[in-house]
Amino acid sequence: MTVSGIDRLHSQLSKLEDMFPGYLTEIVEGSIVMNPVRPFHGRTIRKVSTDLEAQLAPVWELVSDVAFPFDDANEFCPDIAVIPAEVEAENRSSYSPDLIEFVAEVVSPESIRRDYEIKPRWYASRAIANYVILDPLRGHAVTMWNPGPDGYRGRDTIPYGPDLTVDSPLGKVTIPTGRLPVDAKAPHQS
Template sequence: MEMTAVDERRMTELFENLEVPEGVTIELLRGEIVMMAGPDLVHNRIVRSVALQLPSDRWEWLMTQDIDILSEQSEPVPDLVVLGSDAGPESGRLLPSEVVTMLVEVVSKNSVDRDYGIKRSIYAAGKVPAYLIIDPIVAHCVLLTEPVGGGDEADYTVQRITKFGDPVPLDLLGFELDTSEFKTLPGVRPHRRP
């Protein structure tokens, strides 16, 4: 069933006025509202490690920041948002995807399909230059660059997989990400993504 423009607008309004319990993340992904429970310690420590490694003279990082991807009826909340230190607006709830250099998602047990699937497509449609998926289930990082296309057809043309322990070359940001401290999630069944 196709959603009409009215339904989509109503969905966005509903989304923006929802009262969300403490510790729950809520995202709008192509008109669908998705809720996630609070993340695992493993997840949060990986996010912290990435943030601390970013060269702070050139890059700003944000957490729990809603991204506005206008063309997409989407307001995702990536685990980490990286932008040039003078790139973003001064204020506002939403950060336009055009000013973002890299988005980072750390995979959790319930986010595998979203992180590798719809978010890959949404972030490419939003022309985000780099999307880094850090996966503590299968102990690898997937760096996606060079977004092309729009809507459901949008994707990244370059994909580079790096095992935990090896450095991830983040050329766009001018440094290599050290993954040697990244831990894995115990007792989660491995998957076959990307």
């Protein structure tokens, strides 16, 4: 796909987001994917964002639902990404994924495969040191670290309850998981 093709696709995404409020829109493996945003999803993002922002040094800024084009077929809008504050201040609609220092996704019923299988490969391929999956369906967090060309080499699953501390390029960041919502009706709970 050419640069103008990418621009056209990004323009289409922007129009779709305007036409369907309440949906998150991304390009995944060459397809435009739209997911409804659920209350637990939004509440998890708000709580974790508030906790992380209080811990970030002034040189970092948190962004949410901003486009990061990885290649012609994959443009992700992470639920939470931390990038340099000076770049965030440019207030663009998309940024290079190479700027991401920490990324987190909140799982919804429609995003399970993307969050657990597809995105870890892409995030690791760009050497993003830490990827955290927050899963209200299963009531746990998954931390991934030590990125390599085929994905993350380190992975831990922690049930919601205790604080989750991640040793990242940003320093140690703590996510209190005990107050994150859990969907008791989710069919995928473990």
